[in-house]
Structure formats: C-alpha cells, structure tokens
Amino acid sequence: CFRHHTLFRTKQSVSLESSVCEEMSSQVRLRLLPSTRCLFDEPVQLKVAGLRSRQVVTMRATSSDEKGVVFSSSATYMADGSGEIDLERDPSLRGSYVGVEPMGLLWSMTADTLHKRFQKMYALQPHVVRFSVHEEEGEGKMLAEVTNERLLMADSVTRLPVREGNIRGVLFTPPGGGLFPAVLDLYTFGGGLSEKRAALLASRGFVVLTVALYGHGDMPKNIKEVHLDYFEEAIEFLKKQNKVGSKGVGVISLSKSGDLALSVASYLSGVEATVWINGCSANTALPLYYKKSQILPALMCDFSKVIITKSGAGIGKYAMHNPLAEENKGSLVPIEQAKGRFLFVASEDDLNWDSKAYMNEMVERLKRHGKNNFEGVSYPGAGHYLEPPYGPYCASSFHGFVGKPVLWGGEPRSHTAAEVLMWKKIQEFFRTHLSCDFQTNNKL
Structure with missing residues (x-):
C-alpha cells in the first residue's frame, strides 16, 4: 500500500509539474511600451515577463515591405532572476546583434533575398512588425507575441x-x-x-x-x-x-x-x-x-x-x-x-x-x-x-x-x-x- 501510495504521489507530482510548466508558458507576456502603435521614427521598449529564472529565449521580429519582401531578425536573451527581460537593460547574447540594443530587432532585420532595400513609399501603409518570444530549446515553441504598428503619418496629418x-x-x-x-x-x-x-x-x-x-x-x-x-x-x-x-x-x-x-x-x-x-x-x-x-x-x-x-x-x-x-x-x-x-x-x-x-x-x-x-x-x-x-x-x-x-x-x-x-x-x-x-x- 505504501509503495502504491508513493507511486501515485510521484505520478501526481509529475502531472502537477507538467501542468505548472504549461501554465507558466501560457503566462509569458511580451509588452510593447508605451504603446503598440507609434510613429515610424519613435523608439519603443520591449519587455518580457513570466519566464523561468535565468531562462534563455530567442526574440524575433518579422515584417514585409510594399514589394512583399520579408525582413526578419532574431536575438538570444537570458531572463533575470525574476524571469524578466528588458531590451533597454539586457544584452543580446547572440543573433542578429550582440549587446544592449533596445531597437536592435528593428534595425537588424534583413531581407530573405540578397540585395533588397526595405521599401515603404506610401504614407497610408504602416510598417507592421511582429515581435515574438520563443523557447531556445527544441523546435523553438512560441511563448508570446505582440504586433507593432509603426505609422508613417500621424493620424491628424x-x-x-x-x-x-x-x-x-x-x-x-x-x-x-x-x-x-x-x-x-x-x-x-x-x-x-x-x-x-x-x-x-x-x-x-x-x-x-x-x-x-x-x-x-x-x-x-x-x-x-x-x-x-x-x-x-x-x-x-x-x-x-x-x-x-x-x-x-x-x-x-x-x-x-x-x-x-x-x-x-x-x-x-x-x-x-x-x-x-x-x-x-x-x-x-x-x-x-x-x-x-x-x-x-x-x-x-x-x-x-x-x-x-x-x-x-x-x-x-x-x-x-x-x-x-x-x-x-x-x-x-x-x-x-x-x-x-x-x-x-x-x-x-x-x-x-x-x-x-x-x-x-x-x-x-x-x-x-x-x-x-x-x-x-x-x-x-x-x-x-x-x-x-x-x-x-x-x-x-x-x-x-x-x-x-x-x-x-x-x-x-x-x-x-x-x-x-x-x-x-x-x-x-x-x-x-x-x-x-x-x-x-x-x-x-
């Protein structure tokens, strides 16, 4: 009986831990400050919360221009002891750039084909960028994402x-x-x-x-x-x-x-x-x-x-x-x-x-x-x-x-x-x- 009870508790613990991990993953938050909508020439602050202490993740940015050319970047970060990442504070360990670069995911984006220049010619079409956070291990499961709408023209112009x-x-x-x-x-x-x-x-x-x-x-x-x-x-x-x-x-x-x-x-x-x-x-x-x-x-x-x-x-x-x-x-x-x-x-x-x-x-x-x-x-x-x-x-x-x-x-x-x-x-x-x-x- 004792062995059976211990085994049951062990299985229950494994099941509980698995449940907690899934819940943590779903609680990862990627925030864009001060807003998800801004002018093209304005900086934004990217923050991640809800990660495990010292967890290593990959952050990505993807977009496309008016010609349909896809641009992307990625950088690897380590969370602090509280499971948080702040791109204004924390350095990229590797990827499209290294070091503390708050706007690095934007300027380091490169085209998926050679010799292409990013083209945004028309003011009515915003530069839409999708930021996302991914697990470093395995297939790089996405943990959170947010979309940044970068306007070429202020609403009132x-x-x-x-x-x-x-x-x-x-x-x-x-x-x-x-x-x-x-x-x-x-x-x-x-x-x-x-x-x-x-x-x-x-x-x-x-x-x-x-x-x-x-x-x-x-x-x-x-x-x-x-x-x-x-x-x-x-x-x-x-x-x-x-x-x-x-x-x-x-x-x-x-x-x-x-x-x-x-x-x-x-x-x-x-x-x-x-x-x-x-x-x-x-x-x-x-x-x-x-x-x-x-x-x-x-x-x-x-x-x-x-x-x-x-x-x-x-x-x-x-x-x-x-x-x-x-x-x-x-x-x-x-x-x-x-x-x-x-x-x-x-x-x-x-x-x-x-x-x-x-x-x-x-x-x-x-x-x-x-x-x-x-x-x-x-x-x-x-x-x-x-x-x-x-x-x-x-x-x-x-x-x-x-x-x-x-x-x-x-x-x-x-x-x-x-x-x-x-x-x-x-x-x-x-x-x-x-x-x-x-x-x-x-x-x-």
Whole structure:
C-alpha cells in the first residue's frame, strides 16, 4: 500500500509539474511600451515577463515591405532572476546583434533575398512588425507575441496628392490652426515617389511637399535632362499653401537629389535652408537646364572603376569622375551664390561615392568666399542611405544608374545611431532657420 501510495504521489507530482510548466508558458507576456502603435521614427521598449529564472529565449521580429519582401531578425536573451527581460537593460547574447540594443530587432532585420532595400513609399501603409518570444530549446515553441504598428503619418496629418501644372507629388500638412515652416522634399532619384520622409516631417510640424521627377503617374519613365523650372514651380506652389508661415522654404535631399538641392538653393529665390545628405558637390548624371538653357553639364562616372565583390554587388565609390579636375569644374554647383543656409550631412563609410570629400570641398569653397552660412556633420561607420531612423539597415540593393546591385557601406549599429542623430539635427536645423511664427508641438 505504501509503495502504491508513493507511486501515485510521484505520478501526481509529475502531472502537477507538467501542468505548472504549461501554465507558466501560457503566462509569458511580451509588452510593447508605451504603446503598440507609434510613429515610424519613435523608439519603443520591449519587455518580457513570466519566464523561468535565468531562462534563455530567442526574440524575433518579422515584417514585409510594399514589394512583399520579408525582413526578419532574431536575438538570444537570458531572463533575470525574476524571469524578466528588458531590451533597454539586457544584452543580446547572440543573433542578429550582440549587446544592449533596445531597437536592435528593428534595425537588424534583413531581407530573405540578397540585395533588397526595405521599401515603404506610401504614407497610408504602416510598417507592421511582429515581435515574438520563443523557447531556445527544441523546435523553438512560441511563448508570446505582440504586433507593432509603426505609422508613417500621424493620424491628424492631412495627405493631398498634387497634380497641378507640371507638379506631381503629395502635400502633407500638420493639424491645427497655427502656421508652419515649409519644406520641399527632393526624394526624387530612383524613379517614382517616396512619401515616408515627407509624412514623418509633417508629423513633426512641417508643411511638406514631396515631388517626383520621373516614373510617377503620367510622368516619363526615364529622363535625359533635368529642368530647374520644375522645382521653382513646386516652391511657388508650396509657399501659397494656407498653413505655410515661413518666409521661404527648406529643401531636403539624399544622394543624387543632393546636387539638385544645391542647385535649387543656388539658382532659385525663396530657399532659406537646405539639407544635403550624402550627395555630390557637382551636378551629376544628367545635364541641368533653367529657362530652356543648360546651366550645368553632367559629371559622369567610369563604370570600369566599379569594384565587383563576391556577393555580386559593386562598389562605386571610386567610379565618379573628379569634379575638381579642370575639365569637370564646369559641373560644380555654385553654392557660393546661395543666400540661404546649408546643413551638410556625410557618411564616412559611404561606398556609393565619397560624400565626405564632397562635403569638405564645399566647406572649403564657402570659406574661401567668406561665407559662414553652413554647418557640416559627418558620421563614422554610417553608409550611404541615411533615412529616418529604425528602419531595416540596407547593406546592398539595385542601383538604377549603375544597372546592378551595389554596396552602400556602413556598419548597421553605427549607421542606425547616425540616423537617430541626423533626424533630430534636421528638425532642429529647419526650425532654427525657417523663420516662422507657428504653433505646434514636437510630437503630434
């Protein structure tokens, strides 16, 4: 009887322990603070509770972009003595990144195929990320999950497609009765129209017009020349908007559109502040026209100098012709005649071209002309595509001008840190130099 009773109790204990384990698993909680819904450029805090003391788990993030490309990341964590994990406090032991990286699961996401860049072009479509916690052992059973909806546009911002005259773009306007600074977003190269940066800037208190240059709607798919008159028309349209309170406009750019922004600031009136991000100091790729006359020839590149790597992606940093060579100086944008202010932003590990050298050349030129209407910042370890923070870092993708995949440069952690700093710097720059009496909050 005693043996039978002991056996019964042992079986009962095993059954009870099993039941407790199942119950613990079902009690694991994954929390997203302060909310599961936020703007794309806002950090969130991930916390796990209900684990066993010192339990090792894998945390994952998965998402897909507008092209259907799947992006994912994973990192291994150990719970503390209370069975909790806090990504703002605890280090990843291994996985897509190592160390304390509160937003690591977001920026370390990579595509399931080579040479793909994360694309979120349309502001009405949020970046939806699924975070989950999995057992480290066995088949990695999922213990908990939560979905993060990362909005490109604040709920109260208005979005208006623009098709007026030659302009093709989208206008974003903050809510409220106050007046706001105006910004023209020249995210124009690569074809089509990108709304992400413009929508996020509007969510931070700016009236923003983003325009397409080609490949959008009824616009030609390819162009052989650029006309400055198009941007002049866009500036006049922007200045006429009811909620615009700044005397002039700001201009923001990236890559090829960097030299377009320099030309807009140098040749057109009404530009008070220009942000140049990883561009060139000369007009590149396509000749520039104004009032039907060519004002700048195109600085070209030598494709034989593109270095092909084992992955099949090329390095184009050394392919561009030297803009300071005597035969190319005519392509330099005459920024010394600009009346507004410049913010130059350069990545020190840009593999597309030598942005840092172009920035240094422009700074020296402005100094020689007795100008002090500029500030420059460079970021070590950052690559070419500096964008609003917390999107997946892009190591390589297809380059339309080169006609094949290229490496963009940068180390993911350093690149993301640069994006956070740059995004704050850009907003401060525009608020300081776009003179305007406006009523808004930094966060809507």
